[in-house]
Amino acid sequence: MGLTSNKVLALATLVAVALFAATIWLWPRLSRRGWRAVLGRAGLLLATQLSLFAAVGLAANNYFLFYGSWADLLGQEQEMGVVVDHSAGSRNVKVVAKQKMDVPGGQHPEIGGQIQKVVISGEKSGIQSPAYVYLPPEYFRPEYAKRTFPASVVLTGYPGTAENLLKGLRYPRTAYEQAKAKKMQPMILVMLRPTVAPPRDTECVDIPGGPQTETYFAKDLPKAVSETYRVGKNPRNWGFIGNSTGGYCALKIAMHHPEQFSAGAGLSAYYKAAEDVTTGDLFKGDAKLRNRADLLWSLDHLPKEQRSSFLVTTSRQGEGNLKGTLDFIKKVKAPARVSSITLDSGGHNFGTWNREIPPALAWMGGRLSAV
Structure with a gap:
């Protein structure tokens, strides 16, 4: 799927929503002390932020067409x-x-x-x-x-x-x-x-x-x-x-x-x-x-x-x-x-x-x- 594909944007949006929901659902279980709980909270927050950033970035790129392909995004000719x-x-x-x-x-x-x-x-x-x-x-x-x-x-x-x-x-x-x-x-x-x-x-x-x-x-x-x-x-x-x-x-x-x-x-x-x-x-x-x-x-x-x-x-x-x-x-x-x-x-x-x-x-x- 290409960088400007609507399917890519929909998938990124779905992942962001799912991770947000997972963070809300799992947060009480991860509120305990201990390195595993801390890593769990940090991981969920990081994954949610990255997925949200990706979804917003893809939406902006689809509108403004800053980059036309994955190769263009990565600077490859x-x-x-x-x-x-x-x-x-x-x-x-x-x-x-x-x-x-x-x-x-x-x-x-x-x-x-x-x-x-x-x-x-x-x-x-x-x-x-x-x-x-x-x-x-x-x-x-x-x-x-x-x-x-x-x-x-x-x-x-x-x-x-x-x-x-x-x-x-x-x-x-x-x-x-x-x-x-x-x-x-x-x-x-x-x-x-x-x-x-x-x-x-x-x-x-x-x-x-x-x-x-x-x-x-x-x-x-x-x-x-x-x-x-x-x-x-x-x-x-x-x-x-x-x-x-x-x-x-x-x-x-x-x-x-x-x-x-x-x-x-x-x-x-x-x-x-x-x-x-x-x-x-x-x-x-x-x-x-x-x-x-x-x-x-x-x-x-x-x-x-x-x-x-x-x-x-x-x-x-x-x-x-x-x-x-x-x-x-x-x-x-x-x-x-x-x-x-x-x-x-x-x-x-x-x-x-x-x-x-x-x-x-x-x-x-x-x-x-x-x-």
């Missing part, structure tokens, strides 16, 4: 699955598996669309990363056979997994529902985590002498996807969206690479690259690189012809990025455009982002073009 399909259009995208959508008629791609698990290799960066690609139903219909589609890169926060975007944040299903309701145009989603050089948090920058993460997201990934799927190669064909660290990355990449991305949406984003034990030394003492990774600084130094569109989100209570978001909005100058979502309350969590993703996808769809 998983081997990739056997390749069952290799798209002839590009040597840099390998399709590992395909899965149906959890929607009515989802077993038929032309009705429900399809999710493909892939590995995307970067020619310039040398980085390889697993990802999921959502293809809308229209992609498989004969009348759309010669049509290209807009695409958005979608990133989780750090150290999240790409599965978070499918299960906890439900991007494919939301995109399907929004398009079906005519609130957005059909759009391809390329979903992955920003941690392309695990376990290091590279903050989507090109680290001197280290992982070239910005190059991977800004250059390699769009090129590989456009060569494999029917996605255009112009800026108007590409957007970038993410939450938390992924939101910072989305804004940063769209800001610094308008030649590739015309829109960037940061959900609960921060506006300056983190520098801590998870990142290591990102800039090697280079002040120019550090300033460039500060989005508020960058807005003051962007070329005047910058035409990118940005979406930022925050809440009046519960988020720590309210001031930074307001500063970001003030600094965006025409012809660049900025939009925002400000909730009355909402923390830095999946519940908040699930309230922002539907309008954010509709916004993104309105900024991109299929041709």
